[in-house]
Amino acid sequence: MKITFLFIFSIFIFSTSLSAQTKPRAYTLADTLRGSITPERAWWDVQRYELDITPDFNQKSISGSNEIVYKVVKNNDGKTRMQIDLQPPLIIDSMVYNGATKLNFEHKESVWYASVPAQQINKTNSVKIYYHGKVHQAVNAPWDGGFIFATDSLSRPWMTVACQGLGASVWYPNKDHQSDEPDLGASITMTVPDTLVAVGNGRLVFKKENKNGTATYKYNVINPISNYCIIPYIGKYVNFKGEYAGEKGKLDLNYWVLDYNLNKAKDYMPDQVTKMLKSMEHWFGPYPFYEDGYQLIEASHTGMEHQSAVSYGNHYKFGYRGKDLPGNGLGLKFDFIIIHESGHEWFGNNITTKDLADMWVHESFTNFSETLFVDYYFGKKAGNEYNFGIRNIANDKPIIAPYGVNAQGSGDMYNKGGNMLQAIRHSMDDDELFRSVLRGLNKTFYHQTVTTKQIEDYFSKTAKFNYKQVFDQYLTTTQIPTLQYYTKNGMVYYRYTTCLPGFNLPLVLAKDGKKVKLFPTTEWKHIKEALVSGLMEKNDIIFMYYIKVEPKN
Numbered sequence: 001m002k003i004t005f006l007f008i009f010s011i012f013i014f015s016t017s018l019s020a021q022t023k024p025r026a027y028t029l030a031d032t033l034r035g036s037i038t039p040e041r042a043w044w045d046v047q048r049y050e051l052d053i054t055p056d057f058n059q060k061s062i063s064g065s066n067e068i069v070y071k072v073v074k075n076n077d078g079k080t081r082m083q084i085d086l087q088p089p090l091i092i093d094s095m096v097y098n099g100a101t102k103l104n105f106e107h108k109e110s111v112w113y114a115s116v117p118a119q120q121i122n123k124t125n126s127v128k129i130y131y132h133g134k135v136h137q138a139v140n141a142p143w144d145g146g147f148i149f150a151t152d153s154l155s156r157p158w159m160t161v162a163c164q165g166l167g168a169s170v171w172y173p174n175k176d177h178q179s180d181e182p183d184l185g186a187s188i189t190m191t192v193p194d195t196l197v198a199v200g201n202g203r204l205v206f207k208k209e210n211k212n213g214t215a216t217y218k219y220n221v222i223n224p225i226s227n228y229c230i231i232p233y234i235g236k237y238v239n240f241k242g243e244y245a246g247e248k249g250k251l252d253l254n255y256w257v258l259d260y261n262l263n264k265a266k267d268y269m270p271d272q273v274t275k276m277l278k279s280m281e282h283w284f285g286p287y288p289f290y291e292d293g294y295q296l297i298e299a300s301h302t303g304m305e306h307q308s309a310v311s312y313g314n315h316y317k318f319g320y321r322g323k324d325l326p327g328n329g330l331g332l333k334f335d336f337i338i339i340h341e342s343g344h345e346w347f348g349n350n351i352t353t354k355d356l357a358d359m360w361v362h363e364s365f366t367n368f369s370e371t372l373f374v375d376y377y378f379g380k381k382a383g384n385e386y387n388f389g390i391r392n393i394a395n396d397k398p399i400i401a402p403y404g405v406n407a408q409g410s411g412d413m414y415n416k417g418g419n420m421l422q423a424i425r426h427s428m429d430d431d432e433l434f435r436s437v438l439r440g441l442n443k444t445f446y447h448q449t450v451t452t453k454q455i456e457d458y459f460s461k462t463a464k465f466n467y468k469q470v471f472d473q474y475l476t477t478t479q480i481p482t483l484q485y486y487t488k489n490g491m492v493y494y495r496y497t498t499c500l501p502g503f504n505l506p507l508v509l510a511k512d513g514k515k516v517k518l519f520p521t522t523e524w525k526h527i528k529e530a531l532v533s534g535l536m537e538k539n540d541i542i543f544m545y546y547i548k549v550e551p552k553n
Contacts, residue, residue, distance in 0.1 A: 035406030305344030326389025364417020
């Protein structure tokens, strides 16, 4: 997934300029309206989006509509205002209720308030919103977000969107809050020049030649989907297909690439996608969207995790555009974008956080999926080395941001979050149990939106150990826990410091067939020196766990 501006994309490329502490942001009314469940949002639940757009490459504009089908879930106390989000410079032209009644509406900045008739609880209604205007363009996609009007190497139009964090309301009207996904899926209909091809999420419903220089394509998903994952791809695409025999049967694979890259893509993409699916299904459980299929679509930007329509711009190179992120050669053994962005189908798209502040659930687990991929194909030692190699962490601010204001925490949610999960895995010292936790998360919260508490509670309950303070330490503070120890009278004394009270990450120390499990806390504990002889090696402990180690004389 992505993070605000510098981190709006689903990968974290560390910048040394972030190492300095940043000033707390002052949040505005606009932040609250966007990031909270306002009274004008609380009474209705999105059931489906029916999006119909016509982008104009030359004018850098868009016109279209979105029909929002919703269910009334709460008495709105006689209030008949509905909050619709659409960011400037786009303009709403009209709103039509249940296909018949034109609605009055008003707006302030990015929020539009529709005056709807009195609503009956459990009734399903619709509002169709017509809109147009210049589109906010991404300057440095996908990091800053927006509509992307690019050209391919033959100077032909190539259009798409990347909008996580910035919000889907940057290009179409919707209820722009992660907690409310359309329960019955969504469709996207795109009218484009007939010299181009349009691709969307899920499966093609129809293609229509309009005999006026344009063609119309409609795509549909039947599963719940995040607003920011509904994305058009428009360019000189060609298609080839595949199948994967997965845990739930046959999974349809579709690859969409620029026409001149077809042969290269056929030789390259299926191998990496198949390996990704084998690893992810092993660790996380079945691919969550068999009904909608899996698509990998070439894009002008680096890549994004758009559900059932993953965007790809890694130049057909292993690593991150040929770069070895861990710096030890292991990052060049796979295509980073295919593995990472597809990993979000489980954490980010299947399990989605209700509040943007909890985006660590998306990014930490997906960052960790890289480690698990290396582990699956190259062994546990390689996985450990990969994880340690990406320990490029700023500790500039907490990973969890303030709630209710559409805020995102530190980009450390990638590498620090992935190292936190690896430390927890080592502390459990039981990969089958650990794997059952990961698979259980995807089964228990299948197609749901969640909170940090739900994820932590499930993790601790299934792992049979209370990891709350461990999660709190790494997610809510910038402190690196320190293990202090010293030897006296044949005993080794140890404790944690520079950490939250109650921090209790277990440590499994193993070497040459010898193994001891310690349960340090912030209180001094002790063990016979003979039991840990040769195991209290500072560098070995640091390699396995994201902590500092401080031997004391």
